[in-house]
Structures are given as C-alpha cells and as structure tokens.
Amino acid sequence: MRNITPSVQKTVKLAAELRPSILRLSRHLRREALRGGSSSVDMQLLGTLREEPGLGVSELAEMEQMSRPAMSAHIKRLMQLGYVQRETSKGDVDRRRVGLSVTRTGTQYLRVVSERRADWLAERLSELGAEERTALDRATKSLRLILESAGEPV
Template identity: 40%
Template sequence: MASADPAASDILAEAMRPALLRLYRRMRRETQDGDVSPLQNLLLVLIIKSPGIGVGALAEIEGLRGPTVSGHIKQLEAAGLIARTPPDPQDRRRTGLVATAEGVRRADAVRRQRTDWLARRLDRLSPAERQAIEAAIPALVRLGE
C-alpha cells in the first residue's frame, strides 16, 4: 500500500476534525439524558457490553484515572443503573459491575434518540451525500480503532 501524502492528510484532518466534533456535540446536546452525563452514559454502555468489568478496566479503556471513573460509577450505582457483582472468590477486594434492567433501558433510550436524531439529519441530505457518508463508514470505523 502506498504511503499517503502527509500534507494532504493534514488538510483532510483539519477539515474533518471540527466537522466531527460539531456533529458529536449536536447529537449529544439534542439527546442528552438529564440525569446521566455523557461520560456516565458511555461507562454504562461499556458495562452493558462487558458485564462484570471492573472500575480499573473501565478507566484503562477510556484513558481516565481510576478515581474519576469511580466517582461516576458511584453516581450510576446510586441512580440504580448499575450494580456490583459479588466479590471475586480469588480476590475478595474485586467486584465487577453489571447494568440493571433500568440501566439497560436508559442506555437503549439514549441510543434510540441518537439514532432517530441522526436519521432525521440524514434525511435532509441528497441521495449522493448519503451515499458518500455510507461509503466512508468503513474508513471512519478504522480511524476509531
């Protein structure tokens, strides 16, 4: 595979970064759950995808400090959106985290709101613009890996 032109990549990155940031902020603002912050929703989704995950692993995945994640976990737990698993028999200090039925419901509701919001925005685009976005999805996924 030929190497990309660094100058062209810089130009593309400069154009793409603010567009993606603006889109993310709009979607987040339009679909915010008043009781759960965007970071808490992200943590909730990670817990749903990995039942039994620990606070340390969540912090590592998101590149955050353990105490920061721990504070958000306590708030999610107090809101009844997650629960702790019984202690690990091998290490009694370690408990995992699981989403409650209410936590799953809330995460699903936010996901549906965001999908609906994005679908309404996509409806405003021309068929050619929608096709261009569809064609870019695999590359965008790779960028996020």
C-alpha cells in the same frame, strides 16, 4: 523547510476540514444524552459495562484512562440512579473481588438515549440527497478503519 508532496497536502487539508465537523457532530450527539440527565461519559461507561460485565472500578478506570477516584465518583452516581450494580463474581476464587454490571433500568436508559441519538441523526440524514448519503456510507467505512488503526473499539 520540509518538502511536502501534493498527496500529503491534500490529506492534511482534508483532516483540517473534517475535524471541526466531526467535533460538532459529536457535540450534538452528546447533547442527546444530556437531555436525559446523563453525561456522555456516563453513556460510555454504561456501554462498556454492558459489553464487559464484571469489570471492577480500577479496571474500568484504566480502560477509560481516568483516575480511580474520578471513576469511583461516576460509578457511585450511576449506582444512585439505579443504572449500575455491584456483584461478586461467582466463578472467581477471590470472593472479595466485586464487579460491576448494568441493571435492567440502565439497559433501558442506554436504549432510550441510543434511539434518541439515532433519531436525531436520521432526521438530519433524511435532509440530504441520495448521493450525499451514499458518500457518507463510504466515509463511515473509512472512519471505522481510522478508529480500528487507533485501537478504538468500533
């Protein structure tokens, strides 16, 4: 049997207590995207393309750790909704290369869902006392550090 220090035991206990709450909170925030008719994956892809316009389907699939056919299906759907468009790169030597970008409609949709999520969360935060909100503010900084150490964009 392994010798575990009290500090490690506390960390493991904190992780076990924190994980279900983070998962449930994430589930609630994803539901706000679903209310608008899109999945959380759609929102994630739109956000990535807004930040990095010009990515191709293969690049996006690799970034999101998704198969190319699955990514193609998502992009096709987003294009049918008018949220994403294909465009040839003006500065690219290979004119066959087609990149993806978010349309004005897609940008507006992202904004609406983002505001809906923020409103939902702000409403719940307003129910907390000042001390709890301060504790969450400190925790937010720690959660960002965890994401950064895992190589996740923040």
